[in-house]
Amino acid sequence: MLATPHLASLVREVHVEIESQPDKSHKQKLLKYLTNIFSTFDSLDYLRLDLFYAEPDDARAALDSVQSVSPRLRQLNVVLPDLEDVPQAIAEVSQSLWIAIRQTSELRFLSLDATELTGPDWPLDLHLTKVELLIEIPYINDIISPILASSQTSLRHLSLNGAVVNLPDLSQFDQLTHLTWYAPLLEPEHLPLIGYMSSIGLLLGLLSPSLSRALTRRSALYLVLALGSLGYTWYYMVMFFERSFVEAALRANVSARVFTTKAWLRDTSLFVEAWGRVCGRRWWWSEQLCGWTAGPFTVFLERESRLRNIPRAWGFMLLGQIVAISVAQNLFFAAHSLSLPGRTLASKPQGRTLAVPRASPPQNAGPSWLLCACVLASLSTVAYTPSTLNSPSFLANLLVMHILLILPLLPSVPSSPGPRISYAQLYLATATIALLLRISTYLSLLPFLSLKNVTNLARDAVKTLHEHPAQTSIGYDVVWASASFVVWMAVEFGGREDRTLGGLLAVVGLALATPVVGVAVSGGVFLAWRESWDAGRVKVN
Numbered sequence: 001m002l003a004t005p006h007l008a009s010l011v012r013e014v015h016v017e018i019e020s021q022p023d024k025s026h027k028q029k030l031l032k033y034l035t036n037i038f039s040t041f042d043s044l045d046y047l048r049l050d051l052f053y054a055e056p057d058d059a060r061a062a063l064d065s066v067q068s069v070s071p072r073l074r075q076l077n078v079v080l081p082d083l084e085d086v087p088q089a090i091a092e093v094s095q096s097l098w099i100a101i102r103q104t105s106e107l108r109f110l111s112l113d114a115t116e117l118t119g120p121d122w123p124l125d126l127h128l129t130k131v132e133l134l135i136e137i138p139y140i141n142d143i144i145s146p147i148l149a150s151s152q153t154s155l156r157h158l159s160l161n162g163a164v165v166n167l168p169d170l171s172q173f174d175q176l177t178h179l180t181w182y183a184p185l186l187e188p189e190h191l192p193l194i195g196y197m198s199s200i201g202l203l204l205g206l207l208s209p210s211l212s213r214a215l216t217r218r219s220a221l222y223l224v225l226a227l228g229s230l231g232y233t234w235y236y237m238v239m240f241f242e243r244s245f246v247e248a249a250l251r252a253n254v255s256a257r258v259f260t261t262k263a264w265l266r267d268t269s270l271f272v273e274a275w276g277r278v279c280g281r282r283w284w285w286s287e288q289l290c291g292w293t294a295g296p297f298t299v300f301l302e303r304e305s306r307l308r309n310i311p312r313a314w315g316f317m318l319l320g321q322i323v324a325i326s327v328a329q330n331l332f333f334a335a336h337s338l339s340l341p342g343r344t345l346a347s348k349p350q351g352r353t354l355a356v357p358r359a360s361p362p363q364n365a366g367p368s369w370l371l372c373a374c375v376l377a378s379l380s381t382v383a384y385t386p387s388t389l390n391s392p393s394f395l396a397n398l399l400v401m402h403i404l405l406i407l408p409l410l411p412s413v414p415s416s417p418g419p420r421i422s423y424a425q426l427y428l429a430t431a432t433i434a435l436l437l438r439i440s441t442y443l444s445l446l447p448f449l450s451l452k453n454v455t456n457l458a459r460d461a462v463k464t465l466h467e468h469p470a471q472t473s474i475g476y477d478v479v480w481a482s483a484s485f486v487v488w489m490a491v492e493f494g495g496r497e498d499r500t501l502g503g504l505l506a507v508v509g510l511a512l513a514t515p516v517v518g519v520a521v522s523g524g525v526f527l528a529w530r531e532s533w534d535a536g537r538v539k540v541n
Contacts (some may be wrong), residue, residue, distance in 0.1 A: 015372040017050040018062055018174035033063035046075040054081050056089040063096035077132075094118040098167065101126070112143065119143050124150035130157035136476045184196050189265040196322065202318045210310055218491060225487065226330035233324040233473045240469035242416035244273055250480050272352035272395055277470040284461060285475045287382065287441045290401070291520035292481060293325050295430030296527055298405050301421050302371050305409070308339035324473075326480035331487050367426050371408040372419060375426070378404040380435050386444070416517035417450035424531035431524025438518050482519040487512045489526050498533075 009222075016034070049066065051059040060082050068078075078097065083089045098120040101107065103237075111132035119142035126147065135143055148155065159180040211219070247261035248268050278286040298317065303311035310332070320328030381401040388394040390539040421429075465475040493499055493507045507527070 004283050012044065013048075014044060015048045015050070016062070017053075019053040020059055034062055044072055046077075047073055048077040050079045051081050053078050053204065056083060056086075056093055059093050060096045063093070063100050063283070066100040067103050072106060074106050075109040076101070076104065076107060077109075078110040078113070080112070080117060080124075083116045085116060089348035090116045090118055092361050095121075098124075103384065117143060119146055126150040129152045129154050131155065133157040145151040148249050163351060171186070193265060200319070200323055203315050203322075206312055207315050207319065207331065207335075207463045210312070211331065211338065213338045216337060219334040220332045220492070221487070222334035222484070223480065225480070225484045226327050226328070226334070228533070229324055229326035229330060229477070229484065230492075232325065232476040232480060236469045236473035236476065240274060240473060241270070242266060243469050245269060254536055269395075271398075274470040274474075275398055276389065277468045278474050279386055280466070281445070282464050282471050283386050283439055284445065284472065285478050287437055288297055288480045288518040288520065289325055289474060289481060291301050291379070291383040291434040291518060292523060293320065294401065294405060295381050295434050295520050296427055296524040297325070297329065298372065298375055298378070298408070299367065300527060301429060302408050304332075304336055308336060310335050310339055312411075317405055319410055320348050322407075322411075324477045324480070326477050326484055327436075329481055330484050333484070355405065366419070366421060368408065369419065372426060373423075374404045374408045375430060376433075379430065379437075380459065383437055383440070422531065424528045427524045427531060431521050432525060434518060434520030438521060478519075488512060491524075492530070 047066070051062055054062065063078075066073075066481050080093060083093060094117050098116070101110070102120075102122070102124070107126060108128060109130040110126075110128055111134075113134040115135075117135055121400075128147065131147055133144060133147075144160070154175065156175050157178040158178075159387075192416060200511060211223070212217075215223075245259065245261070245264050248264045252259065252263065252267070265337070297320075301313045301316060304310065311397070314334075316332045316335075318326045320332070366388050380395050381404070384397055385394075386402070390396045464471065466472055489507060491509065493503060496503075507526070509525055514522040
């Protein structure tokens with residue numbers, strides 16, 4: 001029953017919900033009925049049309065009926081049905097909707113909720129002040145651009161749902177004061193980042209037993225260094241995440257205010273992006289860390305974890321790869337200083353003994369074939385990395401580098417006899433390779449330097465350090481790893497009762513050379529010297 005003319009003139013708001021019936025012959029009846037209703041309400045201001053449970057034909061009929069009232073409407077809220085990706089149904093329903101909207105010369109508020117919808121085939125002439133779009137991807141991009149283009153001078157409120165690409169720059173909307181972005185908190189695209197963060201917590205939990213003994217001054221020192229390196233490297237890592245997000249929004253021609261983490265993580269490989277930023281001319285920094293990690297540090301983890309029975313050496317390496325090498329290095333130094341003493345060393349040939357904090361070595365004191373092969377192969381990937389930049393093999397080379405460093409540290413790997421070389425010789429071999437890599441890196445910089453500015457290399461290195469947050473993060477990882485090893489080297493040497501003046505001068509020289517030759521070279525040389533010194537003083541029972 002239709003309302004009386006007096007009552008109809010008082011109606012300002014109407015809500016209509018349509019559920020389709022099996023009988024398809026009622027389309028014309030529905031159209032006529034709705035048209036009569038809408039034409040009766042000559043003062044109608046707000047219309048909500050819920051077609052979620054309607055069939056496509058019924059939805060079209062309802063939208064066609066809106067044309068009789070649309071010239072007077074100021075607020076229109078439409079919920080469209082799921083059209084199941086049927087192109088014809090999507091096109092027909094979309095056309096009926098846009099024809100109805102085109103008639104709304106007084107429309108100020110538009111809300112559309114749809115899973116499939118195409119944009120209009122003609123320019124819109126709207127003056128909307130408030131827009132709400134709850135439309136699935138990729139259809140929202142076809143809808144929002146023409147709506148915003150027609151309401152540039154009046155739009156004040158904008159609410160969106162889902163990831164938007166190719167969104168016009170919203171800075172042109174001078175009166176836009178309310179921007180709301182509805183997006184699911186968790187999407188499949190978030191899983192890699194969630195797994196990344198979760199693995200950090202899991203690794204710290206697995207490694208904590210090695211650090212849970214009573215603190216000593218040495219272990220406290222290394223834990224403080226670990227916290228300092230974590231703060232420095234991850235402050236810039238967070239800045240890298242923020243910058244990567246903004247740059248991804250710019251690539252998609254979207255304002256960062258409405259860009260989503262889902263779209264960011266879907267189109268961005270943070271691992272590749274970060275490494276791409278630290279290669280090329282910036283390799284001067286990265287090569288130091290790669291040479292140290294792939295060479296002496298891996299050998300040190302394998303050697304000392306076996307001697308001192310420090311569990312999960314692979315965990316320290318993996319933590320270094322996903323957090324920062326300097327953090328993992330200092331945590332291992334702390335675990336190393338807390339491990340129980342055990343080896344009996346002769347301080348002098350006469351037979352007097354000195355107990356130092358090292359456990360009895362296994363029968364086979366030499367490195368295994370697996371350790372030697374993985375370290376040498378990983379160092380070869382370091383040498384190969386600069387030439388793979390911007391090539392298909394870039395990611396594969398990096399993955400091989402990281403995986404090779406985990407394999408010899410796994411607990412299931414037996415300590416099988418290896419080549420007839422000592423750990424001292426292996427340390428020295430890694431230091432030699434690292435020195436060759438360092439020389440190659442310096443030579444690669446010659447085209448960018450002249451005789452006039454060679455002396456300014458240090459200044460250029462500092463400038464490069466702060467060019468990009470990813471570079472700054474790995475650069476400070478180099479700084480903290482180098483400084484931390486120099487501290488450990490000084491503490492290790494200072495704790496020996498058999499130290500000599502010549503040894504002191506050698507340690508000072510290595511410390512001073514570290515900024516130039518890199519921690520891989522100075523560290524490898526010291527560790528080789530330490531192994532040779534200890535091997536010559538092991539008391540034979």
